[in-house]
Amino acid sequence: MTILFAVFLLSLLVIIAVAIIRAENLFVALMLTTIFSLLMATNFFILDAADVALTEAAIGAGITTVIFLGALALTSEHEKPFVAVPWLALPVVAVTAALLIFASFDNPRLGDPEAPIHQHVVPWYLEQTPKLVDIPNVVTAILGSFRAFDTLGEVFVIFAACIGVLFLLSARKPSETRCTAPASVGLSQHLIPKVAGRFILPFIILFGFYVQFHGDFGPGGGFQAGAIVATGLILFALLEGEERALRAFPRWIMMAMAAGGALLYALVGVAGIAMGGKFLDYSVLSSDPIAGQHLGILLIEAGVGITVCGSLLLIFHAFAARESF
Incomplete structure (x- = not known):
């Protein structure tokens, strides 16, 4: 039964991939890529890769769709025909x-x-995780402890990507942006999106924190949690408008989050050296090595979530503040 369902998913993926290639309307292509990401998340779940499935759903089908919609609003609806x-x-x-x-x-x-x-x-990994880290989710132990240096690099890649986007999209002065335009009122004039959005917004934020702090025991962690919390805050901006969203959550806070999360991760590694251990060796953070591992993973996962959330919010508002490319 599982094989049949996997073949069915693969067939849908091929069909959607062909449809994306042939689509001339950019909005249609974007919606198809979102469906493609959801199907990939389902496929990862079938393969028992629940952490990867949650990441694909949150990043690929969630936040990426919103950011691409922001980019699509700055371009034409159809792709330009090839001259040659x-x-x-x-x-x-x-x-x-x-x-x-x-x-x-x-x-x-x-x-x-x-x-x-x-x-x-x-x-x-399977034999040593209970002895050295002692958390149920082996994936978190691998990414947060055994391969913590790789994850640190990924965090700084996200931070660097955020800086690159800001350089490209934030060149104009604030007076040239559309924060004060009439369109900045968002969806607050539409009753159904307003009521439904305000109802689910706190649950999105709460689920993000659950994913953040439950990553030691089940699927989740900083990457997924940061994307989910950012999605909730972006929903608030869509509902209430760009100007009100920036008053409630200013840009300087987003910048501090994007840089502060990566800095927190690096400082945990430096703390390990200062306490007589190695870089990103959490065992020395407490008299009990297992407790030190738990504390270190908690701190670096918080850093990951903070950087991801701040970076995604900065990227979204960089798109939202422009009228065109």
Whole structure:
């Protein structure tokens, strides 16, 4: 039954991918990509990758859709027709695809229990997590402790991407933005979105905090929680308008969050060195190594969530503050 459902999902993914390629209306293409992300989240859930599924749903189908809608509002509804067909692109793409497909033949077969990763790495994580970290969610232990340096790099990548977007979209003076335009009143004049949005807004924020602090025990963590909380605050901006949203949650707070979360993560690593351990070694943060691991993971996950939330909010408001490209 699971195989049949997986084949059904794969068929839908192929159909939607073809529809996205053929779509000339950008709004239609955006909605199709959102559906594609939701189907991918379902596929990850079937593969028992609940953390990845939650991330795909929150980032791919959630916050990304909102940001693309903001970008779409600054462009035309339809893509511009090609003046000249880029024939050179066809052989370049074909050769690149052929090389990638050829390289994929060296990968282990999907689900192969004899794959190298299942001979040493995975058994070590499964055996050592209860002894060294002692949390139920092994994924959180791997990403937050064993591979904490990789996760730190990902946080700074998000921070750097936020800076890049702000450089591109925040070049105009505040007087040239549309924060004071009549359209900045948002959806407050529409009764149904206003009532429904205000009703679900606190539950979105609450669920975001649940995902943040429940990541040790189940699917979740800072990345997903930051995106969910940012989605709730973006919903508030859509309901009440850009100007009121910035009064309630000013830009300087978002900037402090984007930089402060990454700084908090790095400071946890520095604290480990200062207390006689290694960088991002949480065991020295407490007299009990297990308690130190729990404290360190809690702090760095908070840093991840803060940076993700602040960065996504800054990116959204950078789009919302412009009338056009």
